[in-house]
Amino acid sequence: MLLALDTATRFASLALHDGRVVRYEATWEAGRQHTTQLMPKVVSALEELGTGPEALSAVAVALGPGSFTGLRVGLAIAKGLALAREIPLVGIPTLDILAAAQGQSRHPLLAVVQAGRGRLCVARYRWREGWQRREGPFLTTWEHLLASITQPVLLCGEIDERGYQMIEGQSEPITVLPPACCLRRAGFLAELAWERLRRGETDDLATLAPLYLGEGM
Numbered sequence: 497m498l499l500a501l502d503t504a505t506r507f508a509s510l511a512l513h514d515g516r517v518v519r520y521e522a523t524w525e526a527g528r529q530h531t532t533q534l535m536p537k538v539v540s541a542l543e544e545l546g547t548g549p550e551a552l553s554a555v556a557v558a559l560g561p562g563s564f565t566g567l568r569v570g571l572a573i574a575k576g577l578a579l580a581r582e583i584p585l586v587g588i589p590t591l592d593i594l595a596a597a598q599g600q601s602r603h604p605l606l607a608v609v610q611a612g613r614g615r616l617c618v619a620r621y622r623w624r625e626g627w628q629r630r631e632g633p634f635l636t637t638w639e640h641l642l643a644s645i646t647q648p649v650l651l652c653g654e655i656d657e658r659g660y661q662m663i664e665g666q667s668e669p670i671t672v673l674p675p676a677c678c679l680r681r682a683g684f685l686a687e688l689a690w691e692r693l694r695r696g697e698t699d700d701l702a703t704l705a706p707l708y709l710g711e712g713m
Contacts, residue, residue, distance in 0.1 A: 497547075498554040498693075499538065499577065500686035503530040503570035504562025504590040505609050505654065507679065510534070512541055513686035519545055521683045530569040538573075552581055556689030558680075559587040560707035561617040561633050562609060567706035575701050584698040586689040589707060591619040594653050595627040596684040597677055601650055604630075608653035609680075611635060616659075617709055635709045638662045645670065652678045 497519065502509040508526035512519045520541045526533050542548050557574035560567045571587075578585040594607040605621040618641060619632030636644075638659050648669040655663075655672065663670050672678075692698070 497551050498556060498686050498689060499552050499574075500556040500682040500689060501534065501538075501570045501574050502558035502590070502593060502680055502682050502685055503534060503566040504558045504560055504680070505566060506563070507654075508534065508566075509680055509682035509685070510537060510541060511682035511686045512545060513683065513690065515690055518683040518686065521681060523679055523681055526566075528565065530566050534569060534573060549577065549581060552577065552583055554578075554584045554586065554689065554693060555581075556586045556588060556685055558590045558593060558685060559704075560590055561611065561709045562590050562706075563612075564706075564708065567708070571704070571706055575704070578701055584693060585701055585704060586692050586697070587699050587704050588685055588688045588692075589619075589629075589633065590680070591617065591633050591653070592627075592629060592688060593680050593682075593685045594678075595619070595621045595629070596688055597681060598627060598650065598652060598673065603648050603650050603671070605650045605652065606641070608641075608651065608655065608659075610654045610656060611709065614638075614658075616641060633707070633709060642666050642670075653680075654678070 498513045500511040509523040511521040555574045555578045591607040621627040645668045652673040
């Protein structure tokens with residue numbers, strides 16, 4: 497069974513996926529409490545399934561972009577479990593998790609997470625038998641991002657009140673996807689990780705590092 501952990505931002509998520517079924521999933525607003533909340537929730541999830549760490553066959557983790565502390569916590573726990581259990585580790589970019597949750601569309605997709613101090617982390621995707629990243633992730637602001645949109649797009653992820661206000665005044669059509677589609681879910685992280693594992697792809701525990709786009713995120 498694969499354990500998926502996402503602590504990239506103030507929203508955290510974990511899932512247990514056996515390769516066919518998402519056996520457990522939880523997503524919550526962790527704020528800055530990832531360190532104290534994550535491991536108890538992992539233990540609780542395993543207990544609810546009537547099992548323990550010995551059932552784990554792989555670990556997946558969100559690599560970023562995201563907050564400095566959140567990413568460190570998630571990666572440290574993922575590496576610790578992979579090392580202790582001698583099981584594969586797979587890292588997945590944060591915004592790819594958001595994109596994986598979206599349905600097919602002929603329009604481009606923008607996935608965003610908050611980076612603090614009025615900044616955003618953004619990646620652009622196109623549908624090619626699944627959402628394929630075409631640009632990013634990169635740091636920007638709502639002003640610069642909206643000014644760069646010249647055709648209809650889909651938008652998902654962490655959108656603050658200022659973002660919603662600016663989007664409403666945008667001349668180009670922007671479809672903001674429903675709140676449930678804007679929430680990062682570790683079940684999708686687990687599915688992306690299983691795809692990599694089935695291709696024989698894993699990451700090196702010693703060299704896998706978080707993806708940071710800016711100081712102080």
